[in-house]
Amino acid sequence: MASPREYHNIALIGFMGAGKSTVGHLLAELLGFEFLDTDRVIEHRQNRKISEIFAQDGEARFRQLESDLCRELEAVPGRVIATGGGLAVDPANLASLKRHALVVCLWARPETLYERVRHQSHRPLLQNPDPLLRIRELLAARTPAYRQADLLVGVDFRSPLDTARHIAASFRRALPPMETRPEPGPARSSGP
Numbered sequence: 001m002a003s004p005r006e007y008h009n010i011a012l013i014g015f016m017g018a019g020k021s022t023v024g025h026l027l028a029e030l031l032g033f034e035f036l037d038t039d040r041v042i043e044h045r046q047n048r049k050i051s052e053i054f055a056q057d058g059e060a061r062f063r064q065l066e067s068d069l070c071r072e073l074e075a076v077p078g079r080v081i082a083t084g085g086g087l088a089v090d091p092a093n094l095a096s097l098k099r100h101a102l103v104v105c106l107w108a109r110p111e112t113l114y115e116r117v118r119h120q121s122h123r124p125l126l127q128n129p130d131p132l133l134r135i136r137e138l139l140a141a142r143t144p145a146y147r148q149a150d151l152l153v154g155v156d157f158r159s160p161l162d163t164a165r166h167i168a169a170s171f172r173r174a175l176p177p178m179e180t181r182p183e184p185g186p187a188r189s190s191g192p
């Protein structure tokens, strides 16, 4: 029989605009975990915006940076990790996350996602004459990957705080017995 998985982190996956960073911050506070956002870590390390990495080096380079960071995350417990919307689409990245984290997908309808991102311009994949169509296409292509999350949480009609509370409760239920848990630390915000 396969041994049960052990989680010491939570990874939030899901489409752009689903609220991974907002929910992630709240969730980290609720659990006393550190919050880390993969996009921000990559930008900090590269000293440039994601849009610049895409424009200057191409998407493949960005995906490589994401994968490298994803592997590093396996080593450190006590974190809520908000991932970029494409990170978990790579099966090797998803498998890596599952080695240490409860993987939670924030799920929203294309129309909701569009409403949330329509006034933002920092996402290269949505710089498109018809962003809603692009969202529909990308979401359809990514759905099989997103559905492999341990937990799928619909956020169309849930506030970020409700979502965070729901995930925190699920995480606590999924934890191994007390004596094998790492000590929760105070809420910290992350550096890379």
Ligand code: S3P
Pocket: 014, 015, 016, 017, 020, 039, 050, 083, 084, 085, 086, 087, 122, 123, 124, 125
């Ligand atoms: C991407 C999502 C973005 C960022 C990059 C690519 C994607 O992150 O990683 O623009 O492929 O869906 P958010 O999901 O935080 O917007």
